[in-house]
Amino acid sequence: MLKTQEISINVGPQHPSTHGVFRIVLKLDGETIVDAEPVVGYLHRGIEKLAEDRTYTQVIPYTDRMDYLGAMSYNLGYVQAIEKLMGIEVPERAEFIRVIATELSRIASHHVFLASMCLDMGSYTGWMYPFRDRELVLELLEMLTGSRMTFSFMRIGGVADDLPEGFIEKTKQYLPKILEGVDEEEGLIAGNEIFIARTKGLATVSVEKALAWGWGGANLRASGYKFDLRKNRPYSVYDRFEFDIPTGANGDCWDRFYLRLAEIRQSVKIIEQALEMIPEGPIMAKVPKVIKPPVGEVYHEVEAPKGILGYYVVSDGSTKPYRMHVRRPSFINIGMLKELLIGTKLADFITIFASIDVVLGDVDC
Secondary structure, X not given: OOOOOOEEEEEOOOOHHHOOOOEEEEEEEOOEEEEEEEEOOOOOOOHHHHHHHOOOOOOHHHHHOOOOOOHHHHHHHHXXXXXXXXXXXXXXXXXXXXXXXXXXXXXXXXXXXXXXHHHHOOOHHHHHHHHHHHHHHHHHHHHHHOOOOOOOOEEOOXXXXXXXXXXXXXXXXXXXXXXXHHHHHHHHHHOOHHHHHHHOOOOOOOHHHHHHOOOOHHHHHHOOOOOOHHHHOOOOOHHHOOOOOOOOOOOOHHHHHHHHXXXXXXXXXXXXXXXXXXXXXXXXXXXXXXXXXXXXXXXEEEEEOOEEEEEEEEEXXXXXXXXXXXXXXXXXXXXXXXXXXXXXXXXXXXXHHHHOOOOHHHHOO
């Protein structure tokens, strides 16, 4: 029999398809992956440790820098954790603004996922269309916050500013365009026979395996498990809105891709309802000028674009967190990568890694 020699190759940490400074050492038998060793830590910035030397308000901009593609959810999860610790009741109008901002951020994040997966697989046209539509969302977020990606918009007790003049009208004008774009992307990408052949049946994940690895968000729902914190454990004012929880059938690369298309449509539905229902009133609760939560600890979770995001904060009664730990969904998602890769081809690695939706800022924080 013909015997081949196994070889080890490095992919990354400087590689466009690793979504940041991620390194993985692949052991190959020909084109087949027989072993894989993910190596993280190249981007580590010590945000959890930095938080111990910042006031509670000063921590907010750091949360933007984790998953900088879906930063609003990271703002929201953090401030809600501190509000829970302090027993702060946020005004209704602020809660509606938070939902609108967070869902817009989710749409922008999903567009980057769609575009990146296409580009990783060699489709330059498939990259351009989602980025075209993401620009509409960034225009709205820039109008709301003055920034395009790292917003620092949430505040402990509310939001930084009210909706600017003309924002509601412009959002209502843009939402149908976003839906048209999603339909176009679905026809262009999801209807492509090469894309289908390279994703269907690849790296299937059962519900049991997804739960065992702690997966959440669209990756878990792609395996057929109907769970979304916004529905199952509602926070903010999500219990006021009617929306569906799309699920997949096989938990493969195809399902993980298609789920993001479906979830953009649901986010648009939530925003449309929020714009119609938003009440008048204040945008900030009455909070002390100096934030000093009582001695204690809190854990709070939100549904971020890449999965379940959790903040664990310990207070010693001072103006700074005594300890903070963040359950980052990208870090959780990447845990199963080795298991998914063994037995697949080298070309499949890029597709599989893209499908689990990882941003390295969220892995190494």
